[in-house]
Amino acid sequence: MQMKDLRPVSDLARRYGAKCIAYGPPGTGKTPLIQTAPRPVLCAVEPGMLSMRNVRHVPAWEANTPERFAEFMDWLQRSPEARGFDTVGIDSISQTAEMFLVQELKRNKDGRKAFGEMHRRIMDHVNALYYMPNKHIYMIAKQTVGDDGMKKPYFPGQALNADIPHLFDEILHIDRVLIPGMNGGKPVQAIRTHGAYDALARDRSGNLAELEPPDLGALFAKVMS
Numbered sequence: 762m763q764m765k766d767l768r769p770v771s772d773l774a775r776r777y778g779a780k781c782i783a784y785g786p787p788g789t790g791k792t793p794l795i796q797t798a799p800r801p802v803l804c805a806v807e808p809g810m811l812s813m814r815n816v817r818h819v820p821a822w823e824a825n826t827p828e829r830f831a832e833f834m835d836w837l838q839r840s841p842e843a844r845g846f847d848t849v850g851i852d853s854i855s856q857t858a859e860m861f862l863v864q865e866l867k868r869n870k871d872g873r874k875a876f877g878e879m880h881r882r883i884m885d886h887v888n889a890l891y892y893m894p895n896k897h898i899y900m901i902a903k904q905t906v907g908d909d910g911m912k913k914p915y916f917p918g919q920a921l922n923a924d925i926p927h928l929f930d931e932i933l934h935i936d937r938v939l940i941p942g943m944n945g946g947k948p949v950q951a952i953r954t955h956g957a958y959d960a961l962a963r964d965r966s967g968n969l970a971e972l973e974p975p976d977l978g979a980l981f982a983k984v985m986s
Contacts, residue, residue, distance in 0.1 A: 778847075779966075779984040780891050782854070782925065783952075784902040784914040785935035790950050790975065791852075791901050794935065795819060798848035798899060798977040804833045806856045820846075827861050827882075834886055838893070848897040848977070849890065854925070855903040855915050858883045862917050876918045883916075884924060891928055897981050900929075913961040930965040931984060938972065950975045 785791055793812050795801050796819060803821040813819070824830040837843045851857065861882050865875035890898050902914035902925075912934065916922050926932055934957075937948035953962045954969040966984040973980050 777892070777894055778897040779931060779981040780898045780929055781931040781933055781980075782900045782902055782914055782929045783933040783935055784904045784912075786904055789936050791935050792850075794975055794977055795848070795850040795852075795899060797975065797979075798850070798897060799981065800845065800847040801850055801899075802837075802843075802846040802848070803850040803852060804830065805852055806830065806854075806860065807852050819850075824857070825860075827864050830857055830860070830886070834889060838889065844895075846896070848899060848981075849893070851890070851898075851900045853901040853903060854883075854887070855901075855917075857886075858916050858918075858921060876920075880918060880920045880924075883921060887925055887928065897977075899977060910959055911961060912959055926961065926963075930963075931969075932961055932963040933980075934960045934962045935975070936960075940972070952980065 783791055783794075790812070792810070793816070795803055796816055801819050803819055804824050805821045806824045808825070810821070813821075822829075822833045824833050837849060858879060862875065862879040865878045866872065869875040869878065890900065902916070904912055905915035906912055914922075914926055914932070916925060931954065934953040936951065936953070938951045938953075939946070939948050940951065952973040952975060953960060953971065954964040954973055955971040956962045964984075968983045968986055969980065
């Protein structure tokens with residue numbers, strides 16, 4: 762290493778893009794939101810994609826087995842074709858973990874070992890996505906509610922519920938909310954980026970409003986500014 766090899770830390774931050782984990786109740790538009798992201802590609806793990814039935818401009822890969830998911834990740838990291846996409850969507854990482862867990866439970870009679878292997882494999886993929894340069898990540902999770910009444914992303918087992926949210930810079934809670942003076946008093950889709958008494962959310966960039974409109978392109982631009 763030499764002094765000339767050092768770079769401004771801001772260059773490193775911009776190189777990696779916006780890394781987001783999004784969650785919310787069913788039917789709040791988490792998957793269709795990928796349309797608003799710059800040059801997206803979607804890894805579709807969830808069995809139903811009905812909300813995307815009329816969307817033709819978002820390329821998608823069906824990853825209904827751990828092997829298919831691994832194939833997508835290998836393509837994403839090695840193929841020159843993947844350079845043509847700015848945003849990677851995973852729908853959903855919760856379903857991915859459950860899928861890997863089912864496979865590990867078939868391989869291991871010891872349930873603890875099965876959960877441990879699932880955790881290792883999922884974190885390998887999640888870390889690869891988080892540290893992927895020149896890519897925004899929009900990773901969807903299912904929603905759960907803790908014993909304290911707090912809404913948060915869901916993962917099978919205990920370790921992933923701590924490790925994945927801790928890693929990500931942006932935790933986005935997507936829901937329909939009442940905003941005074943908007944939409945005639947009817948709920949509108951919004952992205953919560955600041956934690957509330959009943960919902961986990963986080964914005965490490967410090968650039969986002971408490972509630973952002975449902976536009977990932979605009980949100981990514983604010984995060985990176």
